[in-house]
Amino acid sequence: MTEKVIQKVSSNGRIVIPKEWRDKLDIDDTSLVELELNDEKHIIIKKKKHPLEIKDVLFEDATPFTDEELEEAKKALFPNNK
Amino acid sequence: MSEKAIIDAQVLFYFHYTYSKVPKLLQTLKQNVIEGKITIIIPTIAISELLWKMRKIDKIDAVKEAIKRWEVSENIIIDNFDLEILKLMLENNQSHELHDEIIAMTCKKYGTKIIYSTDIKFKEIFKLNLKSWK
Numbered sequence: 001m002t003e004k005v006i007q008k009v010s011s012n013g014r015i016v017i018p019k020e021w022r023d024k025l026d027i028d029d030t031s032l033v034e035l036e037l038n039d040e041k042h043i044i045i046k047k048k049k050h051p052l053e054i055k056d057v058l059f060e061d062a063t064p065f066t067d068e069e070l071e072e073a074k075k076a077l078f079p080n081n082k
Numbered sequence: 083m084s085e086k087a088i089i090d091a092q093v094l095f096y097f098h099y100t101y102s103k104v105p106k107l108l109q110t111l112k113q114n115v116i117e118g119k120i121t122i123i124i125p126t127i128a129i130s131e132l133l134w135k136m137r138k139i140d141k142i143d144a145v146k147e148a149i150k151r152w153e154v155s156e157n158i159i160i161d162n163f164d165l166e167i168l169k170l171m172l173e174n175n176q177s178h179e180l181h182d183e184i185i186a187m188t189c190k191k192y193g194t195k196i197i198y199s200t201d202i203k204f205k206e207i208f209k210l211n212l213k214s215w216k
Contacts, residue, residue, distance in 0.1 A: 030117055050116040051151035052158075058098035058144040065095040065135055067200060073091065073131035074181045 017045070084157065085120045087111075087196035087213070088189050091131035094124065098148055105215035111198060121157045122198075125188045127181065129160070161188055177207045186210060 007015050017027060025047050027033070032048040089111075096104045097112055104112070114120040129149065136145045152158050161167075163184060170187040177183055182201070186208040189197060195211045197204050205212040 050157075051155045052097060052112055052116050054151065057100050058148050059095055059136070059141065060100055062095070062099075062136065062139055062141060064099065064103070065092045065132070067092075069135055070091060070131060070201075073134040076134050077127065077130060078180045 084118055085196065086123060086192050086194040087120055087198055088123050088125065088185060088192070088194065089128065090185065090197070090199040090201070091128040091135070092200065093122075093198045094128055094132050094148070095135070098144070107213060107215040108198070111213075115155075115157045118157050121159060123159045123161050123188060123192050123194075124152060125161050125185055126163055127184055159192075161191070163188075166191055176209075177203070179203075182207070 003021070005018055009015055017033075022028070027047055034046045034048045036044045036046070038044065093108060093111070096108045101109065111120065111122070115122055129145075132148075133142075133145050136142060149160075152160055167184060167187045170190050171183055174183060174187060176186070182203055185197070185199075186204060189195060189208075189210055195209070196213060197210045198213045200214045200216045202212065202214075204210045
């Protein structure tokens with residue numbers, strides 16, 4: 001279902017994202033939005049998501065990277081290093 | 083301009099690990115990166131260490147995906163080991179342990195003293211501002 005609102009644009013081009021939509025998309029005053037103007041002259045506003053915010057856990061099945069493992073990894077890179 | 087910090091392989095791992103099991107300091111760091119309060123620099127040497135770990139458990143695709151995300155992320159810089167770092171190494175007398183030296187000189191390249199790691203040597207030898215979660 002597509003929701004729509006009609007808004008008056010202010011003299012300097014500002015519009016307001018309705019509170020209900022902001023809540024739904026978890027947009028607050030620290031969020032960034034991306035504005036896209038397409039060939040059909042439609043403006044699309046998307047909440048900008050930082051790639052670190054993606055919820056899937058890439059290394060979920062692994063065990064944490066221990067100090068001992070890190071030492072082993074260093075040795076793999078520089079075997080003769082002291 | 084936001085603050086800059088270097089991170090090591092363990093931090094990289096925790097960025098994509100079950101959030102509740104991530105040390106509090108690194109949870110905050112991740113949030114600060116997302117909000118643009120800090121820019122982190124990932125030395126490619128740290129990525130290679132992560133790759134070493136993930137190869138052992140056959141999770142190469144996860145590393146590929148992580149790299150893809152870092153490459154397009156704001157406030158994340160992947161630093162290739164380069165001639166600039168090598169020249170800084172030529173002037174460095176603090177330690178010639180290659181791994182640590184490359185990481186420490188990467189800090190110098192970016193004009194930061196902040197490093198997220200548990201390795202005390204960065205503090206004791208290179209006088210860096212160590213942000214450790216231990």
